[in-house]
Amino acid sequence: MSGFSSAPAKMLPSDAPPPPVPAPPQPVDWQRLHPASPFLNAIIIASRAWPVFLVALINGGSPLVIAALLLLAASVMLALAFVRYLRFDYRLEGTTLVVRSGVFVRTTRTIPADRVQQVTRNEKLRHRLLGVAEVLVEVAGAGTEPDVSLSVVAQHEAERIRVRLHDARRAVGAAPPAPDRIAFEQPNDALLRWAAISSPLFMLPAAGAVIGALGDAVDIERAWGWLPDGSQLWFISVAGLLGLAGATAINVIRFYELRLVQTDDNLRLEYGLLTHRRLELPTDRVQAIVTKRSPAGRLSRTVGLTAHNASSGGDATNSYLPAVPLTEQPSLIGLLFPNVDISASIEGHPRPALRRSVFRWTRPVVLIVGIVWIALRTSWVPLLFLWLLPAGALGIRAWRVLGHGENDDVVLARRGAITDQTVAVRKDRVQSASVYANWFQRRLSLATMQIEVAQPLGRVVVRDMDATEAVVLATTLAEQARSERPGDQPNKHQEQQDPLEAGDLAPGDHGGGSQDHRGEHPPDSHSVEIGE
Amino acid sequence: MLPLDSRVQRQWRIEAAGFSAFAAIVLLGAAALLPFGIAVRVGIAVALIIVGAAALQYLVGLRYRYWRYGLAEDVLILQRGVWTRRRSMTPYFRVQNVDITQGPLERWLGLKRLTIRTASAFTDASIPGLDKTDAENLRVRILERAGQDAAV
Numbered sequence: 001m002s003g004f005s006s007a008p009a010k011m012l013p014s015d016a017p018p019p020p021v022p023a024p025p026q027p028v029d030w031q032r033l034h035p036a037s038p039f040l041n042a043i044i045i046a047s048r049a050w051p052v053f054l055v056a057l058i059n060g061g062s063p064l065v066i067a068a069l070l071l072l073a074a075s076v077m078l079a080l081a082f083v084r085y086l087r088f089d090y091r092l093e094g095t096t097l098v099v100r101s102g103v104f105v106r107t108t109r110t111i112p113a114d115r116v117q118q119v120t121r122n123e124k125l126r127h128r129l130l131g132v133a134e135v136l137v138e139v140a141g142a143g144t145e146p147d148v149s150l151s152v153v154a155q156h157e158a159e160r161i162r163v164r165l166h167d168a169r170r171a172v173g174a175a176p177p178a179p180d181r182i183a184f185e186q187p188n189d190a191l192l193r194w195a196a197i198s199s200p201l202f203m204l205p206a207a208g209a210v211i212g213a214l215g216d217a218v219d220i221e222r223a224w225g226w227l228p229d230g231s232q233l234w235f236i237s238v239a240g241l242l243g244l245a246g247a248t249a250i251n252v253i254r255f256y257e258l259r260l261v262q263t264d265d266n267l268r269l270e271y272g273l274l275t276h277r278r279l280e281l282p283t284d285r286v287q288a289i290v291t292k293r294s295p296a297g298r299l300s301r302t303v304g305l306t307a308h309n310a311s312s313g314g315d316a317t318n319s320y321l322p323a324v325p326l327t328e329q330p331s332l333i334g335l336l337f338p339n340v341d342i343s344a345s346i347e348g349h350p351r352p353a354l355r356r357s358v359f360r361w362t363r364p365v366v367l368i369v370g371i372v373w374i375a376l377r378t379s380w381v382p383l384l385f386l387w388l389l390p391a392g393a394l395g396i397r398a399w400r401v402l403g404h405g406e407n408d409d410v411v412l413a414r415r416g417a418i419t420d421q422t423v424a425v426r427k428d429r430v431q432s433a434s435v436y437a438n439w440f441q442r443r444l445s446l447a448t449m450q451i452e453v454a455q456p457l458g459r460v461v462v463r464d465m466d467a468t469e470a471v472v473l474a475t476t477l478a479e480q481a482r483s484e485r486p487g488d489q490p491n492k493h494q495e496q497q498d499p500l501e502a503g504d505l506a507p508g509d510h511g512g513g514s515q516d517h518r519g520e521h522p523p524d525s526h527s528v529e530i531g532e
Numbered sequence: 533m534l535p536l537d538s539r540v541q542r543q544w545r546i547e548a549a550g551f552s553a554f555a556a557i558v559l560l561g562a563a564a565l566l567p568f569g570i571a572v573r574v575g576i577a578v579a580l581i582i583v584g585a586a587a588l589q590y591l592v593g594l595r596y597r598y599w600r601y602g603l604a605e606d607v608l609i610l611q612r613g614v615w616t617r618r619r620s621m622t623p624y625f626r627v628q629n630v631d632i633t634q635g636p637l638e639r640w641l642g643l644k645r646l647t648i649r650t651a652s653a654f655t656d657a658s659i660p661g662l663d664k665t666d667a668e669n670l671r672v673r674i675l676e677r678a679g680q681d682a683a684v
Contacts, residue, residue, distance in 0.1 A: 434618060442617065452655045478622065
């Protein structure tokens with residue numbers, strides 16, 4: 001549904017002179033992908049089929065037959081990939097990308113640059129050996145329109161597409177592009193610290209302690225008996241260290257040399273050692289920024305930042321900066337969210353929310369231990385109820401962290417028990433808002449607010465707010481979503497409007513009516529007749 | 533705020549009855565595994581079926597009584613829910629498309645369901661049980677207000 005392609009006019013000032021047209025839409029020849037693409041694609045597909053042949057081999061198939069089958073499968077794949085390659089072409093008409101594809105059913109996709117959310121350029125190791133790159137064009141929409149993948153094109157061609165789609169986003173007639181500037185460079189020490197600490201194997205000593213404590217239950221002798229006496233400890237240590245180093249290396253390789261480049265009006269994120277990625281990040285499309293502080297982050301004094309824009313659902317972790325030093329955090333948020341004020345104080349939630357938080361964390365312990373107790377009926381099982389203590393502590397901490405705040409530009413929502421997460425959502429990107437409260441919440445005058453934003457983030461949930469506040473805030477958000485820029489509120493009068501019988505979700509508010517949800521009278525029985 | 537067309541209760545009652553019938557078969561099958569005499573087994577199953585089916589039918593009434601929708605100046609408001617009460621507000625100008633659907637039961641009863649979609653998959657704006665002409669009118673009114681702005 002490209003029904004909204006009337007948007008390009010919006011990008012120009014209304015009184016601007018007719019665009020000087022830097023690249024007039026002249027007929028260009030249709031272009032094929034890089035000739036290496038069918039081979040690369042066939043290899044990838046064929047490589048997914050290897051388990052079949054492995055199973056055949058194990059089950060006693062003759063190696064010769066299997067090799068022949070393999071060859072046959074590979075050539076079929078290659079033929080298919082080649083046909084698809086022949087039936088796939090594209091061209092840039094001015095700043096519009098047109099892609100024709102399909103072997104039997106022909107599809108022509110026309111993608112005007114202003115509908116492009118993000119252009120990603122991936123260079124995997126195999127691509128770099130061949131001097132090619134994969135270009136992923138993400139289009140706006142609620143997952144109804146798939147991304148366009150040009151896999152693969154020559155690297156200079158990838159750059160040409162990127163520049164063309166990107167240039168169109170700049171207001172025509174603006175000053176010539178400023179040179180690129182590196183806005184943020186991931187410090188190596190922070191990356192290394194974060195990578196080492198965040199690897200799951202960091203938990204190894206803890207796991208060892210648990211196993212040691214359960215010593216009687218686990219037969220260590222049998223598990224390690226095959227190792228020569230005295231070498232077990234060494235074995236465990238070396239294996240652990242190797243694992244730790246490997247996991248660290250994976251994280252470092254993935255985010256190696258991460259940096260943000262400030263181009264003329266955009267940001268570009270680049271990272272990766274083996275697979276090199278380049279993402280165009282149109283900052284005017286960023287709708288939310290998520291800040292994560294994990295235990296690893298706390299130890300390495302870094303935070304993880306994710307910038308969410310509205311795309312049709314590509315890899316949301318693409319615009320992820322895993323280890324931003326705390327000192328750089330404000331300036332980076334300023335880069336990702338230009339002209340957006342995110343300074344707002346975060347208020348905690350009412351005290352009744354504490355009860356729910358503790359209950360939420362302890363409930364699984366009660367359930368699991370209870371079931372184990374009933375199943376085993378052993379005397380030591382009740383000791384497992386000691387897990388209630390850490391669970392309860394986490395519940396208390398989760399309540400302390402829980403909170404929200406707002407200013408003219410954004411809503412902030414914070415939650416978490418082990419890893420704290422703060423989401424800043426631009427108010428003018430809110431798609432819709434809702435409030436819900438179950439019976440328990442209504443008894444406590446609490447409600448959960450959900451802010452719906454475009455995919456792939458989809459929604460931001462603020463749990464257990466004060467019910468009245470939740471209704472008022474959600475209503476304001478939905479009604480003000482219209483304002484083009486955050487900050488200007490053309491519809492001030494609406495705040496005086498009837499707050500939509502806010503009391504319905506907040507029984508505490510209309511005179512101690514906490515017994516009123518048994519169905520005796522519906523939410524607004526005064527306005528309608530029921531049961532005729 | 534408007535209630536749904538009261539005919540939707542009939543639709544829900546039939547759906548609930550269908551579900552009950554399905555559950556009854558499962559329950560009777562499960563009862564065969566119980567370690568009691570045949571009379572006790574069937575008795576337990578039948579009691580559960582009757583109680584469950586009655587509860588479902590009772591819920592239909594409640595569900596209907598709590599369903600409200602309304603068109604405010606800038607937003608469509610939906611309010612519903614018995615145990616979890618939910619109110620959702622969707623600004624018209626975020627509307628990407630409005631779907632109207634009609635199942636076989638709805639066709640028989642002359643009802644339609646109207647669903648609004650925005651760029652978020654979590655926007656929950658679907659109104660069941662509208663009289664078919666009401667549904668069309670509502671669609672027109674919503675699209676009128678949705679205006680010309682790009683929604684993303």
